Amino acid sequence: MADWGYIRKVLEQGNVAYCSIKPRYPGSWYEDVLNISQNTGLTVDRIKELNPDVFGAAFPQNDREYTLLVLNSGGDSGGEVPGPGTNPPEEGEWGNFVFDISNNQCPLPSGSYYISQHYGSGGHGGTDMACPNGTSVMAVQDGTVYTVQNWDGVTTSGNMSWGNMIVIQHIDNTGATYYSLYAHNSALQVAVGQQVTKGEQIALSGNSGNVSGSGGGYHLHLEVWSGGYGTGYRVNPENYVPM
Ligand SMILES: [Zn+2]
Known part of the structure; x- marks a missing residue:
């Protein structure tokens, strides 16, 4: 299980770049943020506000970077759901x-x-x-x-x-x-x-x-x-x- 207290702390420090965002599917990363929001009690807007470099107009696409903290924290980032986007459905x-x-x-x-x-x-x-x-x-x-x-x-x-x-x-x-x-x-x-x-x-x-x-x-x-x-x-x- 994800350590949501820890993730919340990371989010509040503005380090969301290393926190369970999975941009592999652009359609699902926001979903993951919703999931994080629900589990940490921080609103999506607050998460974005705390991390402008990540959630600015140019949302970076780097699987490895963005999945790092999930692994480090021993957590997961919600369901493995298929999504649309740069990896369109097969x-x-x-x-x-x-x-x-x-x-x-x-x-x-x-x-x-x-x-x-x-x-x-x-x-x-x-x-x-x-x-x-x-x-x-x-x-x-x-x-x-x-x-x-x-x-x-x-x-x-x-x-x-x-x-x-x-x-x-x-x-x-x-x-x-x-x-x-x-x-x-x-x-x-x-x-x-x-x-x-x-x-x-x-x-x-x-x-x-x-x-x-x-x-x-x-x-x-x-x-x-x-x-x-x-x-x-x-x-x-x-x-x-x-x-
Ligand atoms: Zn309505």
Whole structure:
């Protein structure tokens, strides 16, 4: 197990260059920072602020340097997840689907929801789908569970603002990689690395994390990322997922 107290100390000294960052996959290094953030209690922004040389515009790419501390500390840096980027997925990892609105599936049963906030309004990075607590949340397409975040039940800032959250990686039939993100769930039903199929139930909706609104504000916050989760860019879910 990683010695998170030690890693936190290293981070605070600004030596994150030697701390469990694995830039082999640009799509996954940020994920690792999220993992570090959750385990050390330092926010991602704080980690970046403490280590401007590492997290500046020119993020260096050096496997050996960046994995050194992980080995030295006897720790790990989270799941060995495949990612996109300079090492694009090999053909054997490609799915047999097209990731688009005609092939993807709505993450909630029809008739169970209404769109309460669109993508882009007020800087909103996803689409909010208001639905009763405990509604089935389903994978929008075949994929691999990339991130599972368990809410601590208290924190409503930083990553925890998403509450109980799942991110699924979808590599389409051209090797292009997308990620779908499902936030504010009441229960999570999959594990990192698990293969899921389109329409498979992955969670129950809820209002965990930073949620407001009348009647408890129960809703699914759905995001779609193109390229890399955290390193790619968000796209409008309504252009990719029927709803
Ligand atoms: Zn939202």
